Amino acid sequence: MSLGRKFLYRKFSKSFRELTQPLREEAAVEDEEGGSYPSCGADTDRAGSPEAAAAYGQSWGTMLPDLLGEIIRRVEASGDQWPQRQSVVACACVCKRWREVTKEIVRAPSNCEKITFPSCLKQPGPNGFSHQCLIRRNIKKSTFYLYLALTPSFTEKGKFLLAARRHRHGAYVEFIISHDLDDLSQRSNAYVGKLRSDFLGTSFTIYDSQPPHSGARPSSSRASHRFASKQICPQVPAGNFEVGHVTYKFNLLKSRGPRRMVCTLRCPSREEAYPEREKKTNVQSDTEMKKSASSSSSSYGSTVLRNKAPRWHEHLQCWCLNFHGRVTVASVKNFQLVATVDYRQPGGRGDENKVLLQFGKVGEDTFTMDYQQPLSAFQAFAICLTSFGTKIACE
Structure with missing residues (x-):
């Protein structure tokens, strides 16, 4: 023993x-x-x-x-x-x-609204209810830590979920995401995925360490490879899988207001996010299995998010958004994302009045992150990481 x-x-x-x-x-x-x-x-x-x-x-x-x-x-x-x-x-x-x-x-977080195992971090969040999280930044070490908030207080850390470290490779910036506080290496078993920017810092690609769905192929770009040499363990994928893109609109003269961003994400359905549960609970006939096999490619669709446009407050002379008390400090990093395209909805049109992800500043190095379905904690954390850093072409 x-x-x-x-x-x-x-x-x-x-x-x-x-x-x-x-x-x-x-x-x-x-x-x-x-x-x-x-x-x-x-x-x-x-x-x-x-x-x-x-x-x-x-x-x-x-x-x-x-x-x-x-x-x-x-x-x-x-x-x-x-x-x-x-x-x-x-x-x-x-x-x-x-x-x-x-x-x-x-049960999965989309049903029970609870995060229990590390696999829950890549499963869709609850529907109609947001997981309230905190992001704490360490500027000296260029690290970021995601915690699940257990109380409404912004001072308590809560339950640790994910960590990220920023690396600069020439003109490019990478964020290595891990579920280990101390081991933030791309070769580690705790490696979850990464975020990579272009040389302007306005376009980001989100990579997942595991295949997001059956039949997924790793990215062919050299930057997406985990190992420089041969793969050591066959159980650990050598490449990364693209699961999303985040793009900031150019705004050199600030003529269009605050930052504008568009996110295109590959969000799995409930069957793709929790396949073992569905195999045990759903007994399908031969014809139903054929139909599900033919529509398996459509079960893993794309969701397009954009930031909610703020309104100009004449009295305060600034741009404002209603964060319902979850954001207390004005910052260019603050944003709310709504869906313009949602493959789960009839016609694929998203509800632009429903905030799926909001991020904002509450302290010098403390930020709030609230997300819900169809986003996962990993995807929401990666999107929020793109907001850190100065973007000359956007502001």
Whole structure:
């Protein structure tokens, strides 16, 4: 047993024992009444010996299926936000069987409005409800940190989600995005994706480290390669996959007001974002499977976002937007994005009154980021990173 496994066993054995005691008593009564549940310690074929069978029967992986599912359901329902959500992660770390059951029970963020695992960072956010996040900047180290806000206060950090570091390669700027606070390397297993600008700093390309959908091909450009030499591990993609573009309109003389930006993103549908769940919950006939296969290319469509036009305030003599108290400092970086093209809507037309992403300044190095479906935390963070830095051609 590894050291991490021993730590988790000691930490949660007592709480799980207290939680499952009533359920174990019910299972014992059913066994005495002629129930069909097998004895956990009687599997001598798999264990090989009575001593090994006894040890195998005491492991968490041999728990009754109904009992195991009920435990994870209660743990999942016990905490709506962090730090209580760490109990769900602890359940998934017990063993492979617990991890599979946990994935089946814990729903996607678009349905449960909760962020639990790192995979949730690339899944669409909630519908009709925004995840409120904070971005903290470290100018000296050129790093940016994304936190999930747990309270309305702007002073508390919250739950860490993503980190990014800015690098300059000649005239180009890159942001390496990782889900590790300290390891911000493109060769790391914690690497999530990156953002790359052109030499003017007005056009950005968002790259994902993983294929965003089935059949996706990595970008052929040299700048999108993760490794200079041969790929070391076949499980780690050597290239990056383009998932979006952000463009700032030229405005040298400021004759058109504040910054104007357009974002074109490849946003997955619910089936593409959570394929394993859909395979288990949806039983399709042969004709339905053929139709879904023919329309698989359209299930991964493009969404076009543009910044909401601010209004000129005569009394304050400045451009204003209503951030509903989430932005407190005036800055050229502040923006709100609405959808002009949304493939999920009938006719593909987006609702220009619904703000899908807003970003603004609340302190010297503190910013707020609120996003919702169809954007993911990774996409929203990458878009907000484009706002940092001086853009001579836009202001």
